[in-house]
Amino acid sequence: MEASREADIWLDRLRDRLIAIACRRLPSDSVEDVVQDAMRIVFERGLAERQGETETVDGYPPVAWCFQVLRNVIGNYYQKARTLSRETVLDDALATPSGRTPLEMLESSDLARTIKEAVGLLEEGDPRCGRYLRLLMGGSTPSEIAGDERLKADVLYRRVYRCRAKLRGLLEDKGILV
Amino acid sequence: MNEQTSNDGRRERTAAYLAGELSNEERRRFEDKTLSSDDLASELYSEINLVESFREIAGDGKRSRSVGRPTIPRPVRSKRRLVHIAVPVAAAILVAVLLPRLTGDGERGEAPVFRGHRNPGQPIAPAGIIENPPDSFVWFADPNAHSYQFELFDSKMGLLHEETTVDTMLVLGEGSPKVAELRQGVWRVSSLDENGDLLTRGEATPFRYSPAEP
Structure with missing residues (x-):
């Protein structure tokens, strides 16, 4: 009984966080539908009951996996909005509360171009970051780059993380919420 | 600092x-x-x-998305009658036959609704733990729907397959994802109006293929 109550509390907390994330990326009337879909997937996986014991789900830490589920559901939402809606409806549907354009709504070609442009900008001020990110975009894995750079994988991973944080800042300056 | x-x-x-x-x-x-x-x-x-x-x-681990929307097949009158009569009967039989098999050991109960009450989609099968890979997906009719949009996702809700149909059953055809290889997934059916616009978005229904031990 106690375990069940803990699971319910965990699910409630997760839902609150997913709602907050979704609110910044979706029209308000779609937030609950999208989060509901994500929560059903999480529930069916039984993570809430095994929160302390499950180390990874599909190779990701549990909460990171839950966030990935939300990311995919949001991506599906925007794909659907493009497919189902006509031009005028689409304009309304894609407007976010902040007026910013979420990364999820970009066409894949636009997304690639936008990120590459931002990496180019980043490279001007931080050549090493630019190099790491270009290698990642070219399909190299962090462990391959670490080998080439003669770095431990965890050191490289943290450097790349900082580079991505800088990139996020540049994208947000362009009005793109990541 | x-x-x-x-x-x-x-x-x-x-x-x-x-x-x-x-x-x-x-x-x-x-x-x-x-x-x-x-x-x-x-x-x-x-x-x-x-x-x-x-x-x-x-290009590594890219999100799989079906591109393009299939055209909605124009229903023939007699076929529509068949849909209204035969499919609910088939669905009822499927419920009677499949539901007991879907409640395997360790399976959780029905997922709670994490927000206000809703009643869309109403999928019938497959759901939960299944012993045989499903080659068809069945759902209840929506009286307001002109057609249905079927979507099949992987376990992280990455879209694998999308198709529009006027029936309440869909058989995966050539070129569709192989559910036996997928092992687990999620499907959803949404109701569309006569213009193909969304009426009701269905519930995402997970399933997991777990072959019985010989």
Whole structure:
């Protein structure tokens, strides 16, 4: 009984966080539908009951996996909005509360171009970051780059993380919420 | 300065968390804090979003999305009658036959609704743990629907297949994902009006293929 109550509390907390994330990326009337879909997937996986014991789900830490589920559901939402809606409806549907354009709504070609442009900008001020990110975009894995750079994988991973944080800042300056 | 140090520490922990370098206890603490803070949750989500975007650009682990929307087949009158009579009967039989098999050991009950009451979609089968890979998907008719949009996702809700039909059953054809290889997935049916616009978005229904031991 106690375990069940803990699971319910965990699910409630997760839902609150997913709602907050979704609110910044979706029209308000779609937030609950999208989060509901994500929560059903999480529930069916039984993570809430095994929160302390499950180390990874599909190779990701549990909460990171839950966030990935939300990311995919949001991506599906925007794909659907493009497919189902006509031009005028689409304009309304894609407007976010902040007026910013979420990364999820970009066409894949636009997304690639936008990120590459931002990496180019980043490279001007931080050549090493630019190099790491270009290698990642070219399909190299962090462990391959670490080998080439003669770095431990965890050191490289943290450097790349900082580079991505800088990139996020540049994208947000362009009005793109990541 | 302190804020900078704090941000650096937070980023270090986020990086270590995603890299799987934290101990189980550290991971639990990190997740506990993340679930208590919108800022931390947002930071983690943004990082995951960017990591996945890079993977998609590199063509590694890209999000699978069906492109293009299939045309809606024009129903023939007699076929529509068949749909209205035969399919509900077939669906009822399927419910009677399949439902007992879907309640295997250790299966959780029906997922709770995490928000207000809703009643869309109404999928019938497959759902839960199934012993045979499903070659068809069945759902209840929606009296207001002119057609239905079927979607099949992987376990992380990445879209694998999308198709529009006027029937309440869909058989996966050539070129569709092989459910036996998929092992687990999620499907959803949404009701569309005569213009093909969304009427009701269906519930996402997970299933897991778990072949019985010989």
